[in-house]
Amino acid sequence: MDGEDYIDELDNEEDNEMKENQENNKIEANWTTILHFLKEKQREHEMREAEWMVERQNLIREKMTLESQNRALENSNIDCLRRIKMLEYALRQERIKYARAANGLEGKLNILEDQKDMSKVENLPERPIIQRAQGHQSILVKFLEEIGFEDVFSTADVADIKDLFTKATSSLSKNQELLKTVSRIEEEVKRKIFQEENKKETLEEQFKQIRGSDHQKNPSDGKDSEASGERSNDAENQEEVLSDASFDSVQxxxxxxxxxxxxxxxxxxxxxxxxxxxxxLDSVRGVQFVGSLDCMASVSEDCTVKLWDVKLMHKNMEDGFGEGIEFKGDPYYTLRGHTGPLFRVTGSKINDQIIYTAGNEGIVRIWKVPDVEDVDIFGQGLDNNDFCLGILNGHNSEPIWDLKHHPTLPFLLSMGADNSLCLWRAFSEMDENKRDNSGELQVHENLVQRFQCKTPTACDWLYSNHCFFIAASAEDYLSIFDQNSGQMVVEINTLDNSKLPFxxxxxxxxxxxxxxxxxxxxxxxxxxxxxxxxxxxxxxxxxxxxxxxxxxxxxxxxxxxxxxxxxxxxxxxxxxxxxxxxxxxxxxxxxxxxxxxxxxxxxxxxxxxxxxxxxxxxxxxxxxxxxxxxxx
The missing domain is CATH 2.130.10.10 (YVTN repeat-like/Quinoprotein amine dehydrogenase)
Known part of the structure; x- marks a missing residue:
């Protein structure tokens, strides 16, 4: 019985301890402990929310990266398909052109007729057959008879085709008449609007003239009469180009x-x-007229310089050929030698057979433009080394953004991505002896000055002072430099473009x-x-x-x-x-x-x-x- 009593006592002690703990817990559950508990739960919730936000941002970043890669691939695919089509078209044109030249045929070299003019569709079945195909017509008919397709060229099918063409042209003419009426109505509405605006402007001018006459009639105020005289002088000076009297205020x-x-x-x-x-085959970045030869040079990101005959274009304009449509002629020569995209081309009025080209390579190539009569388009190809006179290298292989020749003096100005502007002595006959075996000119002899400019983007020569040139920067600053002293003379800032993004x-x-x-x-x-x-x-x-x-x-x-x-x-x-x-x-x-x-x-x-x-x-x-x- 003593052992049982001892066990009962132990149980009672445990029950008492549990009751005491419960009482202690009840005592500890005050407002401070509740706030502490809520803060801990809030911290845990914020930690989980922050982790979720970080994970969400990572997923969004990955999604944007994948979308940009997808867009880049789509753009590259579209560009590749476009280039493939252009190459196929160019190959067809070259094959047709050389075939006709080899056979001694004359006339248009392009047999792919323009399908934009639908008014001539009905005449398509009645076109004369090319003379070269007449000799093979009997052989083709014999082959078709052997195969069992001798009824391919039936007159009934041709008549059906003509009916379809007549229906198409009639519907097209109706649509054109409808478009003409709509455009006529739009022009009438615009004309009425313009007439009303003119009436409003004339009334405002008359009102201003009446006010000006009132000021002139008042003899007590001499200042007003002087102001009206200044306004009349300004009106007379508006006939001149940007007279100095209109430079006083910024509008x-x-x-x-x-x-x-x-x-x-x-x-x-x-x-x-x-x-x-x-x-x-790619973006065209610049054009330049070559004066004495009556030709035009164009540079592109396809690394080529193409020469065009300007006389042929003027002749076509006088004859009315090709007006408003794609010109069917080809450049009479293509200069090759650059290995990167071309950005600029410029020429000289002193030696107008010389052009300068520059681009992503960071070098300036000097070309002697061949005459149209000296180039045989269908003959043996000429070597481009015969026309490349030299290379100017002074921008540390950085892209050249702009290139300008002096209007009257033999100087060339180049502007590159290395934050520098280089002043070169233009090419002359004496420079032929200064080239090395690779055809590169001696840079230290042709480079006159080097100017530093922060992020230059464009440049031009000043006509008022031929020793000065102006350069623009990406931060909207205009800097005027003196080529003799090599120093910046004036720096011009714009009005309030500092609020705009860079x-x-x-x-x-x-x-x-x-x-x-x-x-x-x-x-x-x-x-x-x-x-x-x-x-x-x-x-x-x-x-x-x-x-x-x-x-x-x-x-x-x-x-x-x-x-x-x-x-x-x-x-x-x-x-x-x-x-x-x-x-x-x-x-x-x-x-x-x-x-x-x-x-x-x-x-x-x-x-x-x-x-x-x-x-x-x-x-x-x-x-x-x-x-x-x-x-x-």
Missing amino acids: RDDQSSTIIEADYANKMSPINLKHEFNVH IERQINSIVCHPTTDVAITGTENGSWSIYNLTNSKCIKQIVNAHNEGISCVALSANKHHFYTGSHDGWIKFWDMRNFKCFGEVQAHERKYDEAVMSMMVHPNHPVLVTCGADASIKWFETDPQHFPSATK
Whole structure:
């Protein structure tokens, strides 16, 4: 019994300890312990949420990487297919061309007729048979009889085909008539809108004239009379190109729609497409006219320089052939020697048979352009070494973004990605003895000066002082250098582009006016600016002039207007006297967010040539009669 009592006592002690622990636990469960418990649970939840967010970000990053790789593969596949089609087309054209040349046949070398003109479809079955195929016709008929297909050329099938063609042409003519009526209605509406705007402008001008006359009649205020006299003088000076009286204040517009005034009442366009060249296999980055030879040189990212006969183009324009369609001719010669994409080409007025090309290799090649009469297109190929006069190497194998020859002096300016601008002595006959066995010129003898510039993007020579040149940078700075001293003379900053991102502040193109000390720039944010280089101030800036970045700027032949080309595929025409847009045309298609790459105005003919990322060169004919006059 004693053992049982001992066990009962132990059980009672354990029960008492459990009760004490429960009481202690009840005592410890206060507000502090509850808050501590909740904080611990909250920390655990935050840790789990942070781990989940990290895992989610990693998955999103992997997804974006895979999507970008997929898009890159799709773009490369599309580009490869396009190049394959272009190569197949080029091979067919070359085979047809050489076959006809070997057989001594004359006429058009391209037997692939343009299928865009559907009005001539009904005449297709009645085309004459080529003379070469008549000798084999009897043999083919005999073979078909042996096989059992002698009824292939039945007259009933031909009649059915003619019926189908007549139905197609009739439906097409109906659609064309409908489109003509719609376009006629649109033109009438636009004409009415334009007339209303003109009425509004005339009323505003009359109101301003009335106010000006009131100020002039008031004899008590001499300041107002002086101001009205200044306004009248300014109105008279507007006939001159960018007179100094209009340089006093900076003007800025935020919407391009407020300054674009298209003359819808006049149906004639100031520019018309005449020819289109689709010979290059990749983006065309630059064109240059060679004066004495009447030819044009084009450089492309396919590493080639192609030479075109300008006389043939003018002859086709006078005869009315190829107007508004693809030009069927070929370049009369192709210069090869570069191993990387080409970005720029320039020439000299002193020795206008010499051109300079540069690109991704970081070298400048000097070419002597052969005459059209000296090249036999169907004969034996010539050696490119006969035309490459030398190589200028001074940018440490970095890409060369811009290349400009001096307008009057024998100097060449190159601008590279190594943050340097090199001033070269242009090629002359004395340089023939300075080449080594590889054909490379002695760099230390032809390199005159080296200038350092932070991230240069474009450059041009100043016409007011031929010893100065201007360079634009990616940070929207304009720097003027003296080629004699090798120092920077002036640095110009823009108005308030510091608020924009770095990529949008980049200046892509700069052009200096030949008669006025001003420079026109085009930036990546789609705006253009005009700067007075005398007082380093901005005269005019048009924001959102294009929907995409402006890639090139060119002056017209009369120097009163200028053109801007953008990566949105459009070219716009601007009047420098009132800073208004008086026309636009869609020139090139977009490829990899690029469109218009460069422009060139012919010095002697009303011609504008553009090149783009769609591997095409377009030849536009400008009509000066439809340009704004000095009175507007």
